Structures are given as structure tokens and as C-alpha cells.
Amino acid sequence: MTITPTPLEGCIVITPRIFNDDRGYFFESYNTQSFNNAVGYEVNFVQDNQSFSTRGVFRGLHLQKGEHSQAKLVRVTKGEVLDVAVDLRQKSATYGQYHAVLLSEENQQQFFIPRGFAHGFIVLSDVAIFQYKCDNYYNKAAEGGLHFADPELNIDWGMPAAELLVSEKDLQLPFLKDAGDLGF
Template sequence: MTIELTPLQGLVLLTPAIFKDDRGYFFESFNQNKFNTLTGTSINFVQDNQSYSVKGALRGLHFQRGEHAQAKLVRVLKGEVLDVAVDIRPGSPTYGQHFKQILSESNHLQMFIPRGFAHGFSVLSDEAVFFYKCDNFYNKASEGGLHYADPALAIDWGMPHDQLIVSEKDAVLPYLANIEG
């Protein structure tokens, strides 16, 4: 497994070593010791989540507040998504900046998103199965989010906004200027 740093401190891309032969391929998708060594963290993941979405679905931008904040390790099992993380750490030199990366079943990339980031993705393929590990349990009272079309973020989701399928809940999320830490 190799690591690639991004412009946002702590947010990294991980590429597994893939072993291919006539039967297909094999790779180790997660190893706690290797992950902690590569990222310089001591993360203990406690919850795995999986979602299925159709083309144009946009999920996000979501985060958990306070003691329920979550770090996530995300990847795509089927299809292709544009994955986006926004730095919302107060005092961060990259506050309000985002990083995006295509994650797919063919590139096998994983993105590690530390606590203090909002996260979301749009589905670029006909369908996608998205998988993520979290280092803290979900807590409904601590959930928060950012509006996907916030002009201050200027995120290009990989398709026109009129083709995005957004939940009612996500469509009314606040802009960055209005979120509470």
C-alpha cells in the first residue's frame, strides 16, 4: 500500500498493492498496522457503512460535530464516484477548501478523511456501491452538513446540477458561512 498526500493536511489517498493473474486480482484492502504507520495516526475504526446509489445521486456534504466527529476511510466497491472532502477545521490554513478525487472499482483508491472534514460524493457511473469505515459511532444529534452548491465552495460535481439527485434533507443544508462548529 502506498500513500499520497493531498493539499489538505491529514487528508490522504491510499493505493493498495494489487496482485493480478489469470483468475483476477487480490489485494489487502485494510491492515490496521500498515494504515497507522502510513498515516501517522492511531485510528481505531468501529463502524462500517455501505451505500448503493444510482447515476447522478449526490450524498453530502456530511459531518459529525464535537465528541462524535468521525474520521473515515472510503472506497468504491462497484462503479465510479467523485469523492469530495471539505476542510471545516476552525483555524485550519485550508479552511473552506475542498479536495476531490475519482474513486472507482477499477482504480481501487481509498481516501482517508480525518475528523474536521465534511464529506460527500456524486455517482458518475450507472450505479455505485460505496464503502466506508468510521472511527466513531454515528450520532444523529451531532450530524451536520454543508450545501452541495455553496458558491463559496465552488465544487464541480462532475455533472450539471440539474442532473444531480439530491435528498430533501441535503437540499436545505446550510452554506459554509452559516455552519456552527
């Protein structure tokens, strides 16, 4: 696998070594030892999640606050998404900045997002199956997020806002300036 750091400290893109032949392909999608070596510390994933979405569906920008925060290892097994992490670590030099990664069934890349980040994605293909590992269990009381169209973040989602399918709950999320203490 190839590890590519991003401008946001701790966020990395993982590209697997894919073995192709006339039967198809094979690759190792996850190995605890290799992964922990790549990030430089032990991450204990405790929950796997999967979503199915259609073109234009936006999910995010979600987070778990404080002690319930989650690191995520995300990937796409069908289709293509633009995946975004926003740095919300108050003492980080990149606080309030984001990084976007195109994840697809073709490139088989994975994006690791450590604790202290908001996360979201938009589906660019007709359909997408999105999978991710979390290192902490979901806690409803600790859920939070940021509005996808926050002008301070100025995220380019790759399609006009009018074409996005956003849940009513996500439309109610605050802008960064109004989010308060997120516990990072």
C-alpha cells in the first residue's frame, strides 16, 4: 500500500496494491498492523458502517463530540464520492480547513480521518456504496456537525447546491462560527 499525507495533519490517503489478472483483481483492504504503522499509533476500530446513496446525496458534515469523537477509515466499494474532512482541532495550525478526496470503486483508495474532524461526502456517480470503520461507538447525545454550505469553509462540492439531496437534519446544522465548543 501507498500512504499519502494530506495538508491536514493526521489525515492520510491509503492506496492499496492491487493484483489484476484475467480473473479480476485482489487486494488487501485492511490490515491492523500495516494500518497502525501507517498512522503511527494504535487505532482500535470497533464499528463498521455502510450506506447506499444515489447521485447528489450529501451526508454530513458529521462528528461526534468530546470523549465520543471518532476516527474513521472510509472507502467506496461501488460508485464515486467526493469525501471531505474538516479540521476542528482548536490548537491545530489547519483549524477550519478542509481536504477533499475522490474515492471510487476504480481507485480503491481509503481516507483516514482522525478524531477532531467533521466528515461528509457527496455522491458523484449514479449510485454509491460507502463503507467506513469507526474507533468509537456512535452516541446520539454526542452527535454534531457543520452546515455543508458554510461560507467560512467554502467547500467546493463539485456540483451546484441546488442539485444536492440533503436531509432536513443536516440542513439545520450550524456554521463553524456558531458551533460552540466541540470538545477538540
